[in-house]
Amino acid sequence: MTRLWHAISPDECVAALGADTANGLSSDEVVRRLAADGPNQLRGKPPKRFIERFLSQLREPLIYILLGSGVLALLLHEWVDASVIFLVVLINAVVGAVQEARAHSAIAALARQVSALAGVLRGGERLRIESSGLVAGDIVLLEAGDRVPADLRLLKVRDLVVDEAMLTGESLPVAKAAIAVAEDAALVERHCMAYAGTLVLQGTATGLVVATAGRTELGRIAALIDAAPLIATPLTRRLAVFSNVMLWIILALAALTFAVGLLRGESVQDMLMAAVALAVGAIPEGLPAALTITLAIGVGRMARRAAVIRRLPAVETLGSVTVICSDKTGTLTQNRMTVTELLVGGFGYTLHGAGGAEEGEIRPSGAAPTENRALHPLLLAGVLCNDAQMRREDGQLVFSGDPTEWALLLAALRGGLDVDALRARHERLDELPFDARYQYMATLNTGPEGVRLWVKGALERVLAHCRLALDAHGVPVPLDSVAIHAAADEMASRGMRVLAFAYRPGGAAPLMRNSLGDDWVFLGLQGMVDPPRGEAEQAVARCKAAGIRVVMITGDHAATAAGIAGAIGIGAKTPRVMTGRELAALDADALRAVAGEVSVFARVEPEQKLRLVEALQARGDVVAMTGDGVNDAPALRQADIGVAMGRGGTDVAKESSDMVLTDDNFASIEAAVEEGRGVYDNLLKFIVWTLPTNFAEGVIILVAVLAGVTLPITPLQILWINMSTVLLLGLALAFEPIESDVMARPPRPPGEPILTRAMTGRITLAGTLLVIGAFWLFERELAAGRSVEYARTAAVNVFVFGEMAYLLNCRSLHRAWWRVGVFSNPWIWAGIAAMAALQFAFTHSAPMQSAFGSVAIDAASWAEVVLTALVMSAIVGIEKAIGRYVAKRRTTSKGS
Numbered sequence: 001m002t003r004l005w006h007a008i009s010p011d012e013c014v015a016a017l018g019a020d021t022a023n024g025l026s027s028d029e030v031v032r033r034l035a036a037d038g039p040n041q042l043r044g045k046p047p048k049r050f051i052e053r054f055l056s057q058l059r060e061p062l063i064y065i066l067l068g069s070g071v072l073a074l075l076l077h078e079w080v081d082a083s084v085i086f087l088v089v090l091i092n093a094v095v096g097a098v099q100e101a102r103a104h105s106a107i108a109a110l111a112r113q114v115s116a117l118a119g120v121l122r123g124g125e126r127l128r129i130e131s132s133g134l135v136a137g138d139i140v141l142l143e144a145g146d147r148v149p150a151d152l153r154l155l156k157v158r159d160l161v162v163d164e165a166m167l168t169g170e171s172l173p174v175a176k177a178a179i180a181v182a183e184d185a186a187l188v189e190r191h192c193m194a195y196a197g198t199l200v201l202q203g204t205a206t207g208l209v210v211a212t213a214g215r216t217e218l219g220r221i222a223a224l225i226d227a228a229p230l231i232a233t234p235l236t237r238r239l240a241v242f243s244n245v246m247l248w249i250i251l252a253l254a255a256l257t258f259a260v261g262l263l264r265g266e267s268v269q270d271m272l273m274a275a276v277a278l279a280v281g282a283i284p285e286g287l288p289a290a291l292t293i294t295l296a297i298g299v300g301r302m303a304r305r306a307a308v309i310r311r312l313p314a315v316e317t318l319g320s321v322t323v324i325c326s327d328k329t330g331t332l333t334q335n336r337m338t339v340t341e342l343l344v345g346g347f348g349y350t351l352h353g354a355g356g357a358e359e360g361e362i363r364p365s366g367a368a369p370t371e372n373r374a375l376h377p378l379l380l381a382g383v384l385c386n387d388a389q390m391r392r393e394d395g396q397l398v399f400s401g402d403p404t405e406w407a408l409l410l411a412a413l414r415g416g417l418d419v420d421a422l423r424a425r426h427e428r429l430d431e432l433p434f435d436a437r438y439q440y441m442a443t444l445n446t447g448p449e450g451v452r453l454w455v456k457g458a459l460e461r462v463l464a465h466c467r468l469a470l471d472a473h474g475v476p477v478p479l480d481s482v483a484i485h486a487a488a489d490e491m492a493s494r495g496m497r498v499l500a501f502a503y504r505p506g507g508a509a510p511l512m513r514n515s516l517g518d519d520w521v522f523l524g525l526q527g528m529v530d531p532p533r534g535e536a537e538q539a540v541a542r543c544k545a546a547g548i549r550v551v552m553i554t555g556d557h558a559a560t561a562a563g564i565a566g567a568i569g570i571g572a573k574t575p576r577v578m579t580g581r582e583l584a585a586l587d588a589d590a591l592r593a594v595a596g597e598v599s600v601f602a603r604v605e606p607e608q609k610l611r612l613v614e615a616l617q618a619r620g621d622v623v624a625m626t627g628d629g630v631n632d633a634p635a636l637r638q639a640d641i642g643v644a645m646g647r648g649g650t651d652v653a654k655e656s657s658d659m660v661l662t663d664d665n666f667a668s669i670e671a672a673v674e675e676g677r678g679v680y681d682n683l684l685k686f687i688v689w690t691l692p693t694n695f696a697e698g699v700i701i702l703v704a705v706l707a708g709v710t711l712p713i714t715p716l717q718i719l720w721i722n723m724s725t726v727l728l729l730g731l732a733l734a735f736e737p738i739e740s741d742v743m744a745r746p747p748r749p750p751g752e753p754i755l756t757r758a759m760t761g762r763i764t765l766a767g768t769l770l771v772i773g774a775f776w777l778f779e780r781e782l783a784a785g786r787s788v789e790y791a792r793t794a795a796v797n798v799f800v801f802g803e804m805a806y807l808l809n810c811r812s813l814h815r816a817w818w819r820v821g822v823f824s825n826p827w828i829w830a831g832i833a834a835m836a837a838l839q840f841a842f843t844h845s846a847p848m849q850s851a852f853g854s855v856a857i858d859a860a861s862w863a864e865v866v867l868t869a870l871v872m873s874a875i876v877g878i879e880k881a882i883g884r885y886v887a888k889r890r891t892t893s894k895g896s
């Protein structure tokens with residue numbers, strides 16, 4: 001029976017589910033409930049059945065031509081041809097369906113890897129667990145950015161605003177409250193409930209899990225949600241358009257062949273078969289499957305380098321990125337904060353301690369007195385106005401929560417404070433959580449001194465409310481804001497994150513941001529170091545070499561930002577820094593100009609990131625932007641590549657992103673760009689390799705019919721060539737490793753056509769060489785008095801061996817193939833060996849001879865086949881060398 005949880009009071013709900021609001025469920029109880037109810041996981045829509053995938057492979061215009069050709073061959077009683085055509089369609093559809101299924105499940109598995117976590121109270125402790133482990137009766141703690149993990153009856157609510165669009169279709173965010181509503185209230189009106197799958201945009205709340213998995217409201221409609229990703233990118237979509245155009249060209253040429261042949265007096269039967277040959281030859285059947293495989297391999301490679309792709313087009317867009325806008329904390333730095341300096345009562349102190357050990361010492365700097373009465377309140381503020389948790393495990397300290405806040409707890413321990421006892425003695429009455437927009441946090445605590453408001457945050461935000469400051473005797477005196485700012489700037493210029501602390505006596509719950517008063521007493525500063533990530537500097541340098549500008553956008557102080565930026569090479573040596581406030585004063589035109597020049601933006605509010613992305617895009621930049629909070633979501637969506645943090649990021653940010661970093665590391669973005677460029681390269685390599693064959697097969701049939709000579713290759717043989725070479729040779733290109741120079745090239749212009757003029761030129765050249773080579777050997781064998789079958793076998797071999805040699809040319813679009821490492825892709829050699837063996841069987845084994853109408857050829861003919869293939873490959877090699885020479889001349893003449 002489903003209870004009407006929304007219509008009864010929180011206490012009744014808690015009692016009904018045997019919950020405990022103070023401590024949460026015990027672990028035994030959780031195990032019992034989990035066994036009874038099962039994990040909190042929605043079973044997604046069952047994957048498409050194989051037959052559906054198979055049939056969808058047949059719904060391709062070019063496959064229609066093949067099927068039509070098969071039917072035509074049947075009508076003409078060409079049984080072998082017809083069966084082979086159908087067989088090819090069948091193999092192709094099976095390979096396509098299998099590959100698509102594999103790609104889908106691989107990508108879906110990656111998406112699951114970024115699993116959602118939920119804050120929960122259990123056994124008296126606040127934990128973060130995987131949402132799948134929740135049971136009815138659990139007490140869940142929601143905060144801004146969370147995806148609600150189960151259906152919750154809200155017990156305590158602070159400013160909670162939830163986006164329920166995915167459930168109710170209502171696009172306006174809904175404010176929540178804990179008070180029960182009428183029994184017959186519609187879903188949208190149940191303000192005391194938070195439903196699974198909806199997103200917390202603002203505020204915090206405590207809720208009681210009342211339904212999990214399929215029993216949630218989302219579970220009821222889950223059948224409608226299809227999580228399967230679409231295997232499509234701009235390139236594949238453009239190729240689909242290209243195939244439609246090709247369809248008509250092929251049909252027109254087939255009709256022309258037929259008509260010309262008839263006029264020449266050939267038989268209808270022969271000419272229909274010639275038209276069939278042309279059609280099956282010109283169609284690149286293997287292209288869609290090869291593209292899917294290449295993309296799937298690329299996505300897998302990226303995941304191994306900590307970049308999980310959420311939207312497939314991102315794979316391609318990555319190759320065009322011109323600007324990467326990155327957060328500082330945790331992405332460029334390690335997010336391992338340690339407080340090392342204090343400013344208190346007007347004097348400086350250094351804080352010492354080894355590694356993460358709690359033993360430490362505070363030493364006075366310069367003229368600072370050893371006795372300082374303001375030290376204790378400063379450290380106490382860091383303990384009380386703090387949400388981080390701390391436990392001891394095997395004598396080691398284990399922290400959870402925000403690293404900035406761990407640092408403050410550790411600083412207090414090192415200063416000799418008993419954190420647990422102090423927290424127990426100062427009960428928290430109310431709080432205003434840290435919010436990047438306001439840049440401070442406040443709590444209201446009781447204590448021996450009475451009720452006090454404790455505040456910590458960005459210096460300018462805190463100081464704006466202070467009139468007095470505690471001096472070294474612990475007495476409030478008038479504040480010297482100039483001196484404090486100077487001291488903070490000096491600390492920040494060394495790359496430190498500086499936090500300011502204050503208190504105010506008295507106050508009552510509930511706290512409101514706009515009525516906190518202006519009579520705070522400044523307690524001092526704590527300065528913490530957060531070293532840059534070791535790999536960041538190198539990654540920034542690699543981006544520069546790849547023509548990508550790196551921009552730092554941080555909520556931190558301008559001087560801190562400049563310090564870190566300088567250390568890892570962002571912008572100039574002493575980079576120009578612009579603050580959020582300066583940014584706000586600029587109009588769109590001015591912002592566009594600034595966006596192109598300034599590389600460090602500090603004290604930026606999340607909302608301003610959106611303006612920056614737009615300004616960069618207006619300049620023609622392709623922008624990758626990182627983000628972790630709820631307020632980053634609009635910028636992440638607007639960016640060409642929104643990058644969310646897998647560890648520190650909120651669910652909202654992840655859902656708005658195209659890519660999630662599992663290690664939150666800037667270097668992984670650079671790695672993803674590199675992989676993205678590599679994938680696109682490999683897609684192009686396959687296209688440039690496969691199209692000449694189709695071109696040549698079409699042209700050969702056309703020319704033979706127009707010139708009134710015997711067809712050098714039969715339709716059947718054409719199908720043989722296409723299928724066997726794509727599977728054994730072409731697919732090996734998907735495994736080509738990334739070329740060493742991908743990050744030395746400029747980004748690919750986003751609007752660039754798939755095939756540049758150079759590539760079209762190469763396809764035409766290679767295709768023409770195949771036509772000439774095959775015709776030449778065919779006619780030569782005929783002239784030598786060999787049978788048509790013999791000459792055709794030689795021509796087929798020219799095609800296959802020509803493709804083999806040309807495959808090597810295609811291992812790099814620009815460089816000579818041996819420069820990419822002769823054995824760096826073993827699949828190429830395995831494919832070539834297998835193809836050569838198969839072709840030998842095609843020529844010499846009796847069953848294949850009877851199937852394909854081939855006959856054995858002698859050693860001299862074999863030698864001619866191999867030689868022709870090598871000459872073709874050499875000519876393409878020369879064309880590539882000329883291309884390189886011209887490109888080099890162009891860059892040097894541009895440079896001079």
Ligand code: ATP
Nearest residue numbers: 327328329434436439441456457458554555556557
């Ligand atoms: P980014 O990750 O965008 O590079 P950041 O993490 O350094 O930047 P924010 O988290 O937005 O920036 O913090 C901005 C400022 O807010 C900090 O410089 C600091 O002064 C203050 N601040 C950060 N964390 C807290 C906190 N937990 N409590 C109070 N104030 C904080």
